[in-house]
Amino acid sequence: MPVLRQVRERFAAQRPLEGLRIAACLHVTAETAALMRALLAGGAQVGLCAANPLSTRDDVAAALAEVEGAAVFARRGEAPEEALDELVAWRPQLTLDDGADLIVALHEADALEDYLGGLEETTTGLVRLRALAAAGALHRPVLAVNEARSERVFNDRYGTGQSALDGIVRATNMLLAGRTLVVLGYGPTGQGVAQRARGAGAVVVVCEIDPVRALEARMEGYEVMPALAAAERGDVFVTVTGVRDVLRAEHFQVMKDGAVLANAGHFDVEISLGELRALAIEPPVELIPLVEEYRLEDGRRLHLLTGGRVVNLAAGEGHPAEVMDISFAGQALAAEYLAGDGAALPAGVQPVPDGLDVEVARLKLEALGVRLDALSADQQAYREGWTPPVAAPSPAPGSAP
Numbered sequence: 001m002p003v004l005r006q007v008r009e010r011f012a013a014q015r016p017l018e019g020l021r022i023a024a025c026l027h028v029t030a031e032t033a034a035l036m037r038a039l040l041a042g043g044a045q046v047g048l049c050a051a052n053p054l055s056t057r058d059d060v061a062a063a064l065a066e067v068e069g070a071a072v073f074a075r076r077g078e079a080p081e082e083a084l085d086e087l088v089a090w091r092p093q094l095t096l097d098d099g100a101d102l103i104v105a106l107h108e109a110d111a112l113e114d115y116l117g118g119l120e121e122t123t124t125g126l127v128r129l130r131a132l133a134a135a136g137a138l139h140r141p142v143l144a145v146n147e148a149r150s151e152r153v154f155n156d157r158y159g160t161g162q163s164a165l166d167g168i169v170r171a172t173n174m175l176l177a178g179r180t181l182v183v184l185g186y187g188p189t190g191q192g193v194a195q196r197a198r199g200a201g202a203v204v205v206v207c208e209i210d211p212v213r214a215l216e217a218r219m220e221g222y223e224v225m226p227a228l229a230a231a232e233r234g235d236v237f238v239t240v241t242g243v244r245d246v247l248r249a250e251h252f253q254v255m256k257d258g259a260v261l262a263n264a265g266h267f268d269v270e271i272s273l274g275e276l277r278a279l280a281i282e283p284p285v286e287l288i289p290l291v292e293e294y295r296l297e298d299g300r301r302l303h304l305l306t307g308g309r310v311v312n313l314a315a316g317e318g319h320p321a322e323v324m325d326i327s328f329a330g331q332a333l334a335a336e337y338l339a340g341d342g343a344a345l346p347a348g349v350q351p352v353p354d355g356l357d358v359e360v361a362r363l364k365l366e367a368l369g370v371r372l373d374a375l376s377a378d379q380q381a382y383r384e385g386w387t388p389p390v391a392a393p394s395p396a397p398g399s400a401p
């Protein structure tokens with residue numbers, strides 16, 4: 001993670017986070033540990049708990065817990081509630097969230113006395129935080145790191161695009177070529193999944209509720225149809241919507257025997273597990289680790305991956321380090337910003353300053369050895385200095401010449 005390393009080296013020299021208590025509720029992976037080490041180098045104390053019980057790497061959690069200044073509350077398979085309480089009791093000044101659980105817990109406990117603000121890295125988390133803000137109940141600024149330009153492109157399109165399929169293939173060892181893969185949701189992550197699935201030889205069908213996105217999917221050459229029509233067609237289904245019950249009884253009832261169901265959205269609500277269980281004639285059987293078979297009355301079998309939890313982290317290792325390098329370097333810089341000028345931002349969901357994004361991209365290009373052009377002073381002046389020609393007012397109709 002060369003970009004994060006550069007940030008960490010600067011942090012070690014400048015100590016911009018000296019003495020700050022920073023709590024994070026993120027996936028406990030090697031990449032997250034590298035982010036924690038950068039924050040520690042900047043002078044912070046860090047506390048970390050797991051955003052998802054199935055993504056925790058116990059070896060990483062144990063190694064990080066050995067580092068001075070780091071407290072880790074995570075064990076694979078354990079729900080994060082108690083750990084969240086520990087972090088709330090610690091009265092963090094900054095938070096990093098993947099799903100908004102920590103920010104919400106701090107607000108619920110009214111533990112905001114030292115709190116400057118937070119960072120949120122998922123669409124799902126931002127939906128919750130915007131709802132909180134609309135209800136007048138979000139009392140600090142939260143930077144929408146998930147909506148930074150670099151994050152949208154790398155994390156969502158390339159990160160989820162590759163890692164969701166990687167999780168599906170690791171869990172099932174299935175060949176994607178020739179299969180019909182249905183992507184439910186064509187936001188930046190769905191676009192990534194669709195693009196990579198097509199690259200792997202799948203026939204890709206997209207389901208979307210937004211007309212502009214649906215049109216874009218169609219123009220990209222995907223088949224676009226309602227979920228109910230797609231349910232009959234698909235061999236593999238991937239939900240990436242941030243919405244609950246996207247696949248439910250009416251869809252399960254018409255799916256093919258052997259259909260594979262995977263969710264790549266943050267929470268395990270996109271595939272209705274309640275309706276799937278209700279339709280099944282017996283409790284699910286674990287065919288192989290992470291693949292459960294639900295048998296329906298007419299003999300059809302549906303295969304649910306990772307219990308409907310985020311497949312790229314629960315069956316794989318999440319986004320590769322190259323992607324998290326960009327994402328987490330951006331978060332380290334965003335934490336520095338919030339600890340400084342950003343703390344004066346009004347309460348609510350706030351955009352990440354563009355300059356910060358540009359800095360991350362610049363460092364990444366440098367690390368890749370890629371050079372780029374720059375405008376000359378003349379070009380810059382041409383681009384910015386255009387003034388509209390001042391036209392003489394034309395006489396009003398019927399007026400004397």
Ligand code: ADE
Pocket residue numbers: 026027028029030031032313317318319320321324
């Ligand atoms: N989110 C997606 N992939 C991740 C990873 N490798 N580490 C932490 N968070 C992630």
